[in-house]
Amino acid sequence: MSSSGTTTHDGTGTHRGQDTGREHVWSVDEHLEDILAAVRPLEPIELQLLDAQGCVLVEDVTVPVSLPPFDNSSMDGYAVRAADVAGAGEEFPAVLTVVGDVAAGQGEQPAVGPGQAARIMTGAPLPPGAEAVVPVEWTDGGLGEGPVSGMRAHSAAPEGASGEVRVYRPAKARAHVRARGSDVRAGDRALSAGTVLGAPQIALLAAIGRGTVTVRPRPRVVVLSTGSELVQPGEELADGQIYDSNSFSLTAAAREAGAIAYRVGAVADDAETLRSTIEDQLIRADLVVTTGGVSVGAYDVVKEALSALGDPDDEEGLGAGGGVEFRKLAMQPGKPQGFGSIGPDHTPLLALPGNPVSSYVSFEVFVRPAVRALMGLPDVHRATARARLSTAQALTSPSGKRQFLRGRHDAEAGTVTPVGGSGSHLVAALAQADALIVVPEDTTSVEPGAEVDVVLLG
Amino acid sequence: MSSSGTTTHDGTGTHRGQDTGREHVWSVDEHLEDILAAVRPLEPIELQLLDAQGCVLVEDVTVPVSLPPFDNSSMDGYAVRAADVAGAGEEFPAVLTVVGDVAAGQGEQPAVGPGQAARIMTGAPLPPGAEAVVPVEWTDGGLGEGPVSGMRAHSAAPEGASGEVRVYRPAKARAHVRARGSDVRAGDRALSAGTVLGAPQIALLAAIGRGTVTVRPRPRVVVLSTGSELVQPGEELADGQIYDSNSFSLTAAAREAGAIAYRVGAVADDAETLRSTIEDQLIRADLVVTTGGVSVGAYDVVKEALSALGDPDDEEGLGAGGGVEFRKLAMQPGKPQGFGSIGPDHTPLLALPGNPVSSYVSFEVFVRPAVRALMGLPDVHRATARARLSTAQALTSPSGKRQFLRGRHDAEAGTVTPVGGSGSHLVAALAQADALIVVPEDTTSVEPGAEVDVVLLG
Secondary structure: OOOEEEOOOOOOOEOOOOOOOOOOOOOOHHHHHHHHHOOOOOOOOOEEEEHEEEEOOOEEEEEEOOEOOOOOOOOOOOOOOOHOOOOOOOOOOOOEEEEEEEEEOOOOOOOOOEEEEEEOOOOOOOOOOEOOOOOOHOOOOOOOOOOOOOOOOOOOOOHHHEEEEEEOOOOOOOOEEEEEOOOOOOOOOOEOOOOOHHHHHHHHHHOOOOEEEEEEEOEEEEEEEEEOOEEEOOOOOOOOOEEEEEHHHHHHHHHHHEEEEEEEEEEEOHHHHHHHHHHHHHHOOEOOOOOOOOOOOOOOOHHHHHHOOOOOOOOOOHHHOOOOEEEEEEOOOOOOEEEEEEOOOOOEEEEOOHHHHHHHHHHHHHHHHHHHHHHOOOOOOOOOEEEOOOOOOEEEEOOOEEEEEEEEEEEEOOOEEEEEOOOOOOOOHHOOOOOEEEEEEOOOEEOOEEEEEEEEEE | OOOEEEOOOOOOOEOOOOOOOOOOEHHHHHHHHHHHOOOOOOOOEEHHHHHOOOOOOOOOOEOOOOOOOOOEEEEEEEEOOOHHHHHOOOOOOEEEEEOOOOOOOOOOOOOOOOEEEEEEEEOOOOOOOEEEEEEEHHHHHOOOOOOOOOOOOOOHHHHOEEEEEEEEOOOOOOOOOOOOOOOOOOOOOEEEOOOEEOOOHHHHHHHOOOOEEEEEEOOOEEEEEOOOOOOOOOOOOOOOOOOOHHHHHHHHHHHHHHHHHEEEEEEEHHHHHHHHHHHHHHHHHHHHEEEOOOOOOOOOHHHHHHHOOOOOOOOOOOHHHOOOEEEOOEEEEEEEEEEEEEEOOOOOEEOOOOOHHHHHHHHHHHHHHHHHOOOOOOOOOOEEEEEEEEEOOOEOOOOOOOEEEEEEOOOOOOEEEEOOOOOOOOHHHOOOOOOOEEEOOOEEEEEEOOOOEEHHHH
């Protein structure tokens, strides 16, 4: 966070050091850069493999033992010596004595001498003496009645592990044998630090025997909304009340971003209550997100509770973190924003505006990158695209502000269609959107058919 | 599952009805269609809003109460009568008597008479008598010293709710007022059945007061691998043993697909043990996925345990589901596959081959669509793209088989580069892949630079 920030005596506004009276208006990029410069990836921890899914590996993982760890069969069939089947054909099959079964995971293996074969299963070690595997479909399966399509279960027909087998096709040495180390060799780099662990990477880690890995954990995000007018969905509304939606939508958005999110719910507009609620939550927070109470009103309790912090004598309380700076941004929606750190662990806190659309857009633009920075992910941003604006009339946008409009993106057609208007309370339209249309600061009008940047929401 | 499927007496192969002795080889599309025709979306349940994230809504949700539920202020400022500020300017401000505060969520509101104003906060109801809101920045904030940038906190300066305020700009009736019902109206359709619930949809549902919704739940997927050679990662390998990776990778893949996945781990190659393990798991399974033991070997225990099922007298056991059919597919990797239903609830079961790459590719091609069909999702398939093959020499592919090679996709360049070879044990290469390259059945060679279909993995 900017070290040049200072808080005015009455807590109503914040100036930058170089400011000469008029409040500095931050650009979207300045505010985001400030956040990303302050938010550090979480300290790595060792996690069980499946708990590390979606996390970033912080160690270079080396292969401790070659894969496969031994020469093994790639087919169900018979392990043979190449010379014994060299001349085999449909008319003159090689007739070999079956000396036993080699199943995967079986301790002892029968040795295969000249004129002998061992019945072998996929993945089982090539037994001593054998040089190649002939698939069971190239044999009579020991039944003496021509080529078969498979073996009978050992439990139902144990005699298959003995007797004679006819082999109808030759096999060269190493045929259908997977060589030791042909997948990875001991000492090879399996995965590099920085890799995001998905199912294929977890497959490899398990395959080389890693039960745990060192990764950056998922950040724990505490979400709380503020406002004395807020009622929990499902309850009755009294006059002047509305339902709390932000604590639900931002908890969902934080989970979607990769966080472990805790929804605290709505806190009334009382600075002391808010301060103690946040203090209680710090124990489980890597990031605190609040909504509402950040503007210029007389009951903007987040601003009131947090902008006075930063007391150097406060070594235990919220003020220990250095305090929260409240800013005006050149952004629509999302003009009032707060950012800083609180508490003895300097836990980052983002204070978003309270309108549901403003808070959701603010989450997408500022909180999601912060969550992903905490995870140490290489790319903290949503995918973007260029699209032609599909609309009947030109869009207008205020000069000097970056506007984020809700839209529906058609990737095939390469178009984006605005849904709803620019009003920050249009949560119904938000629910129809799958993209944000970005209108730059210096653009005040976008004609139908013009190319625009869109942020793709998931 | 195909009603024409029958199981041969010895459990080694399965024929379709029209088959005349030679085993039917299923195409990838036939097998997938058979699975998707049999798998039905799960029965809907009512869930708390945040538990429904990612799920499919099965009800049309109607707006019970208009949003906003009352005319309210879009700014922090003063609620006024339009006539009182009609002539206001910097030089000759309108001077109004402040009759009190209107904060969001406050019960009583002061009436605004001629010559009066009420200090009002964003989201607070427009008080009786008032017609418009002037933002605080257009006033002296009651301080008598020219335009201000905000209000002082009510707790610190309660006198702000009384005295006089100078208004420097006129405001028309309804200025800065959000009209009741301007977002959604009671009786409107908020969301339609079939909508997937992400953060923006959860925002709308909460905003209209829905604490719970009726959705199709996430399927519970039980994952178990089979093989007496399998050892849990982190433990010591003995001769002939390898680490169990499939139960880890497929559990991760099932979670990534949207399921609640339970990793049972590795079961030894014993039909009775396997059968009783599966039977124990049925209580928490909407889908069972096994790996290994599905080929033509004498120890292919999944096939042995499950292909003999379908006993009409078995009303409680695994056989009640109708049994599992084992097939050969025209696919590489992934030739041997099993599919059917088991137990009294006819729980679907997919039996995948045991090689790590085969099982992962089989999961992507067959299990993932099944998981998403259980969720009732509109699109069960991964995104695909066309890409030019970036490789030094032509790829070869067996005739008559659909081949899935692992590759790295470069969306910007429009290319895909194969990683590793076609061997089904190359799990190291799989961990570098982010796409599957699809080589169709009738293609035996793909030249460098040729266009291919790729399946994008997440």
